[in-house]
Each structure stands twice: as C-alpha cells, then as structure tokens.
Amino acid sequence: MDINRENYELGLPVIQKAGVAHKIEFKESPAMPVLDELLQDEKNHGSYDFIFVDADKDNYLNYHKRLIELVKVGGLIGYDNTLWNGSVVAPADAPLWKYVRYYRDFVMELNKALAVDPRIEIGMLPVGDGITLCCRLK
Numbered sequence: 001m002d003i004n005r006e007n008y009e010l011g012l013p014v015i016q017k018a019g020v021a022h023k024i025e026f027k028e029s030p031a032m033p034v035l036d037e038l039l040q041d042e043k044n045h046g047s048y049d050f051i052f053v054d055a056d057k058d059n060y061l062n063y064h065k066r067l068i069e070l071v072k073v074g075g076l077i078g079y080d081n082t083l084w085n086g087s088v089v090a091p092a093d094a095p096l097w098k099y100v101r102y103y104r105d106f107v108m109e110l111n112k113a114l115a116v117d118p119r120i121e122i123g124m125l126p127v128g129d130g131i132t133l134c135c136r137l138k
C-alpha cells in the first residue's frame with residue numbers, strides 16, 4: 001500500500017519479470033484506513049508472515065499498534081529508517097536537516113516503544129538507514 005503508485009510502478013517490471021505479479025495486490029491509499037479495514041476481518045488477525053514498513057515516520061507507532069495484531073506469532077515486522085540518518089544518537093543540538101530533525105523524535109519514540117514491547121523480540125540491522133526487525137512472541 002502506498003499513497004501514490006510511483007514506487008510500485010517503478011518496481012512492477014521487475015516483479016513481472018520475476019513472475020510474481022499475481023501475488024501482489026497494490027492498494028493506492030494512506031496505510032491507516034487499509035490497516036483498519038484489514039483488522040475488521042478477524043481472519044486477517046495473526047495471518048501475515050512478514051510486514052515491511054517504509055512510509056511516514058510520524059505514524060510508525062500507530063502502524064505498530066495495528067500490525068502487531070495482523071502479523072502471526074513467529075512472524076516479522078520490519079521498520080525501515082530506525083537510525084534515521086544517525087540522528088537518533090546525535091546530540092540534541094546537533095545540526096540536522098529540517099526534515100531529519102522533524103521526524104527524529106518520532107523515530108526515537110518508536111525505538112523506545114519497540115525496545116520495551118513485551119509482545120516482540122527485536123533486532124536492529126545497522127544497514128542502510130537502519131532496519132528494526134520485530135518477531136512477534138505472543
């Protein structure tokens with residue numbers, strides 16, 4: 001799901017070449033209403049093996065509240081950009097691009113919430129901009 005088709009259409013030729021286009025149901029929409037709709041159907045609960053989030057950082061915690069219900073026990077949720085340009089460990093007064101500074105607090109809040117969430121075990125991959133993998137325990 002994405003609010004615009006641009007990235008999906010960029011990847012589509014590769015998806016088609018790999019012969020897996022039939023496995024993809026793209027939804028052009030803000031993520032939140034789609035997640036809420038999925039949650040309304042009990043059969044979607046605990047049904048996803050892997051969920052990857054790379055979208056609006058100020059909503060990651062809102063997504064987490066919903067995704068934890070949708071991923072299966074033993075399944076994974078991946079959150080991208082959890083190092084957020086390294087800003088999560090930068091001093092409070094470090095010079096940062098405006099958008100990095102704006103989202104930093106949201107990413108730090110997410111990181112803290114994931115670290116103490118008893119429903120998941122987490123691992124941080126320090127590749128790219130940081131990916132936190134959360135394995136649902138219960």
Ligand SMILES: C[S@@+](CC[C@H](N)C(=O)[O-])C[C@H]1O[C@@H](n2cnc3c(N)ncnc32)[C@H](O)[C@@H]1O
Binds near residue numbers: 002003004032054056
């Ligand atoms: C950094 S891009 C990543 C795209 C894709 N994961 C990729 O690697 O090609 C972030 C994406 O989040 C999408 N996005 C931003 N806010 C969103 C929202 N509220 N709901 C769904 N998608 C959103 C943007 O349109 C953009 O395509």
